Amino acid sequence: MATVNTIHWKDKYSIGNDSIDSDHIKLFEIYNQLAELINTGYNKSTFTEALSKMTDYSIYHFKKEEAYMEKMMYPDLTEHKKEHRAYILEISYFNANFATNLPPNVEDVMQFLEKWWKNHIQKLDYEYEYFRKANHLKVRYQTLKF
Helix, strand or coil, X not given: CCCCCCCCCCHHHCCCCHHHHHHHHHHHHHHHHHHHHHHHCCCHHHHHHHHHHHHXXXXXXXXXXXXXXXXXXXXXXXXXXXXXXXXXXXXXXXXXXXXXXXXXXXXXXXXXXXXXXXXHHHHHHHHHHHHHHXXXXXXXXXXXXX
C-alpha cells in the first residue's frame, strides 16, 4: 500500500483571516489523522469513522462560511455554495460505498480531499476574503458550537 503524505499548514494556505484559517487548520489536522490511519494500518470501520469526522467538520465550517458570505452580500455566494454541496455529495458517496463490497480506494479518497481543500482554500475562499477587504466590510466570522 502506498504512503499518503500529510498536509503541513503553510502561509500560502492563509486567506488572511485568523478565524477562518483556524477552521482550515483543523480540517488539515483531520486530513492528517486519516493519512496516519492509512500509513499505520486501518480497517474500513476506523477509516469511515474518521472520514465522517471530516465530513461533519466540513459541514460545520461551510455553515459558518456561508453565513459570513451572506452578511457581506458576497456576489459569488451561490456558486460557492454549489462547490460546498458538490464536496458533501462526493464525500457522502465515498463514505456510503465503504459499506459495499466494492469500497472506494482510500488513496483516491485522500487525493480528492487534498486537491479539493487546497484548491478551495487558495482560490474560492481567498476570493471572498479579498472581496471583504477590498470593500472595507466589517463582517465577523461567527463561532458556532460544534
